[in-house]
Amino acid sequence: xxxxxxxxxxxxxxxxxxxxxxxxxxxxxxxxxxxxxxxxxxxxxxxxxxxxxxxxxxxxxxxxxxxxxxxxxxxxxxxxxxxxxxxxxxxxxxxxxxxxxxxxxxxxxxxxxxxxxxxxxxxxxxxxxxxxxxxxxxxxxxxxxxxxxxxxxxxxxxxxxxxxxxxxxxxxxxxxxxxxxxxxxxxxxxxxxxxxxxxxxxxxxxxxxxxxxxxxxxxxxxxxxxxxxxxxxxxxx
Numbered sequence: 001x002x003x004x005x006x007x008x009x010x011x012x013x014x015x016x017x018x019x020x021x022x023x024x025x026x027x028x029x030x031x032x033x034x035x036x037x038x039x040x041x042x043x044x045x046x047x048x049x050x051x052x053x054x055x056x057x058x059x060x061x062x063x064x065x066x067x068x069x070x071x072x073x074x075x076x077x078x079x080x081x082x083x084x085x086x087x088x089x090x091x092x093x094x095x096x097x098x099x100x101x102x103x104x105x106x107x108x109x110x111x112x113x114x115x116x117x118x119x120x121x122x123x124x125x126x127x128x129x130x131x132x133x134x135x136x137x138x139x140x141x142x143x144x145x146x147x148x149x150x151x152x153x154x155x156x157x158x159x160x161x162x163x164x165x166x167x168x169x170x171x172x173x174x175x176x177x178x179x180x181x182x183x184x185x186x187x188x189x190x191x192x193x194x195x196x197x198x199x200x201x202x203x204x205x206x207x208x209x210x211x212x213x214x215x216x217x218x219x220x221x222x223x224x225x226x227x228x229x230x231x232x233x234x235x236x237x
Contacts, residue, residue: 021216022152022209025143038141039148046107046142051156057102058095060156062164065089070172079173080183084167087184092196095158100203103150108211111142115215124216139216143208150204151197157216 049107059074069082125132163185169175 002150017217018210018213021213022143022205023140024135025140025209025212026205028133029144033136035137035141038137039144042141042145043149045110046103046145047152048148050103050106053106054099054153054156055160057098058160059164059167061094061098061157062086062090062161062166062235063168064164064167065094065161067172068167070169082169083165083175083180083183084187087162087188088192090161090165091158091188092192092228094159096154096196096200096203099150099154099157100207102205103146103153104211106208107146108207111208112215115139115212116218118214119218130137135216139212142212143205146204146208147201148204150200154197154200173175187201 005099066082066086069085070079073079073081073085115124118138122136124138127137165184166175166177166180169180170177
């Protein structure tokens with residue numbers, strides 16, 4: 001029972017630390033100095049350099065979803081609903097979710113590794129010794145960059161997914177470009193599009209906050225970067 005209580009305390013302490021860490025990053029973003037150049041560089045790293053991955057994944061997801069949807073709707077003679085169903089599924093759920101997963105894998109791991117390496121090699125301490133606000137320069141800029149980049153990447157995912165669906169359909173049924181996009185976009189309005197895309201701002205905040213938290217407070221030398229604390233403690237003994 002004591003071990004369970006201790007484990008729950010650790011879990012809630014970790015969650016509370018992340019919440020306080022993320023709140024601090026947003027609060028510091030509202031106060032000068034504003035790191036516009038660093039934010040722009042991070043948007044480039046997070047957003048622009050993720051474009052090939054997001055575009056390729058979106059195209060593949062759209063093509064696969066189109067073929068699987070066709071396999072189900074053909075039984076009911078409802079092939080004409082394939083573009084509409086694909087468009088709604090991509091924009092409302094699949095696009096934001098897949099984009100967040102891809103960015104968390106590519107960018108989240110990079111942020112954690114980069115800040116963790118800076119911590120264990122004492123680069124963060126060196127910045128602070130030069131009177132540089134390391135938290136704002138390293139954490140706040142990355143959080144804001146992810147919050148800006150995720151909605152843009154989600155739009156790209158939605159667009160390339162619809163293109164992928166059209167490519168699959170035109171090979172199977174020879175559907176025309178105008179008819180496909182008219183059907184795909186006819187059932188979608190701003191009430192569907194805006195909330196689904198806006199929620200990726202929260203996804204970006206969560207990805208950057210958790211990754212930065214794990215990297216910024218890394219301990220245990222280089223083994224701490226991979227979480228191998230047991231190896232570290234055994235080496236110390």
